[in-house]
Amino acid sequence: MTGKQQRMPFILMSLVVTAVLAFFATTTYAQSSATITADRHMLTVGDPVILTVSVTHPEGSVVLFPELEANWGDLIVRSQSAPETVSNGNGTSVTSQQIDARLFVPGDFQTPPLTITIADTAGNLSETAVPPLPLSVQSVLVEGDTELRDIKPQASLPLPTAWPYVVGGLFVVMAMGAFNIYMWRRGQTAVDNRLPYEKVLDALVAIDKQGYVKNGRYKEQYAAVSDTLRTYFETITKIPFTDRTTAEIRYDLAAGPLNLGDAQRLLLLLEDADWVKFAKVTPTQHEAERLTQDARQLVLDTKPEAPALKPVSRKPLSVNRKPSRLGKPKSDYGLRMTDYEKQETTI
Numbered sequence: 001m002t003g004k005q006q007r008m009p010f011i012l013m014s015l016v017v018t019a020v021l022a023f024f025a026t027t028t029y030a031q032s033s034a035t036i037t038a039d040r041h042m043l044t045v046g047d048p049v050i051l052t053v054s055v056t057h058p059e060g061s062v063v064l065f066p067e068l069e070a071n072w073g074d075l076i077v078r079s080q081s082a083p084e085t086v087s088n089g090n091g092t093s094v095t096s097q098q099i100d101a102r103l104f105v106p107g108d109f110q111t112p113p114l115t116i117t118i119a120d121t122a123g124n125l126s127e128t129a130v131p132p133l134p135l136s137v138q139s140v141l142v143e144g145d146t147e148l149r150d151i152k153p154q155a156s157l158p159l160p161t162a163w164p165y166v167v168g169g170l171f172v173v174m175a176m177g178a179f180n181i182y183m184w185r186r187g188q189t190a191v192d193n194r195l196p197y198e199k200v201l202d203a204l205v206a207i208d209k210q211g212y213v214k215n216g217r218y219k220e221q222y223a224a225v226s227d228t229l230r231t232y233f234e235t236i237t238k239i240p241f242t243d244r245t246t247a248e249i250r251y252d253l254a255a256g257p258l259n260l261g262d263a264q265r266l267l268l269l270l271e272d273a274d275w276v277k278f279a280k281v282t283p284t285q286h287e288a289e290r291l292t293q294d295a296r297q298l299v300l301d302t303k304p305e306a307p308a309l310k311p312v313s314r315k316p317l318s319v320n321r322k323p324s325r326l327g328k329p330k331s332d333y334g335l336r337m338t339d340y341e342k343q344e345t346t347i
Contacts, residue, residue: 032057034116034130043103043137048078051099051111053130056092057118063095064117073112075101106139197303200232204292204299213288219276221288225295226273233258233266236304246270258302265298 032055039050055063063085068077081098088094103109114130194202207228212221230241237257241249246267253263269291275281283291 032061032118032126032128034114034128036111036114036130036133038133038135041134041136043135044140045104045106045137046102047137049101049103049135051101051133052096053099053114053116054094054096055116055118055128056088056094057128058120059087059091059093061093061118061120064119065097066115066117068099072101074105074109075103075111077101103135103137106137108134108136110134195303196232196235197299200228200299201296203228204296208292213285218283218288221291222273222276222283225291226270226277229266229269229295229298232299233302236302246274262298262302265294269295269298 034053034055036051036053038052040047043049053065057063063083065080065083068080070077078100080100083095083097085093085095110132111130113132116128116130118126118128120126192199204225207221207224210217210221210224212218212224227242233239234241237252239249239252239257244252249270250267253267258266272283272291276283
């Protein structure tokens with residue numbers, strides 16, 4: 001057997017394999033097809049039409065739909081849906097995409113040319129053309145019809161039940177009214193019917209609650225008690241306590257708005273406060289605790305409900321030096337300016 005005769009079977013086998021591959025390739029491409037359908041064919045101007053492009057292709061391959069322009073031929077494209085693939089169970093699949101389009105001119109039209117690309121499992125690309133679909137747009141006008149017609153009435157829509165809205169509206173109005181009344185009352189100044197001595201007693205209780213003595217804040221405590229007493233006695237005696245020094249108040253009390261004992265107790269409290277505030281004298285804890293107690297008792301003894309003594313003229317007290325409540329030497333609160341008082345006013 002010659003060499004040529006030996007190579008003949010290999011050549012025949014190669015031709016057979018090539019023919020088989022070409023057959024399968026032709027069959028594969030023949031399995032791919034595309035169609036386009038519409039949900040309606042008779043349209044009026046501006047009616048939406050949903051076009052469905054369906055591509056049948058070998059299972060495992062991928063269909064690539066082109067992105068259409070807004071003006072696709074005579075059609076106005078509003079949107080394109082995402083592709084959806086469904087297997088046929090026979091080695092092929094169908095991939096579909098919907099196109100939302102409009103036609104705004106009466107007449108007969110057809111969809112523009114559309115080519116779909118298919119990629120097989122090996123990455124090879126093939127194209128399938130979509131046959132055009134005819135569409136007809138009818139005019140709502142009838143040729144030769146010139147008769148004037150009334151404008152169509154406004155479309156009536158079913159109204160929901162009204163009572164929930166009525167009840168809700170009433171509730172909102174009542175809530176707003178209640179809120180406005182609350183804000184109005186809040187802005188009104190409350191009428192304080194307490195008597196002057198009741199107000200100062202409440203103020204002294206509030207001072208005790210501040211914890212001045214416990215925290216060693218004696219200066220603040222004595223200042224608060226002094227201001228409270230000055231405000232109260234200014235109210236009941238008509239003497240401007242808040243604008244005068246303790247020495248000046250001593251002369252004002254000579255007119256007799258308070259009896260001698262109460263005047264001396266008041267001046268003693270005010271002068272103790274001056275020593276703590278201005279001379280930086282530190283009282284003992286016991287003296288600080290007694291401060292509000294003495295002030296409270298003085299207020300109770302001088303409240304207007306108690307029988308008041310008539311003003312009397314009296315001689316100035318003798319100036320005898322003696323220790324004060326804070327252990328500092330001071331006068332016996334006579335109604336004359338002494339050398340010690342002059343010294344005190346310069347502190």
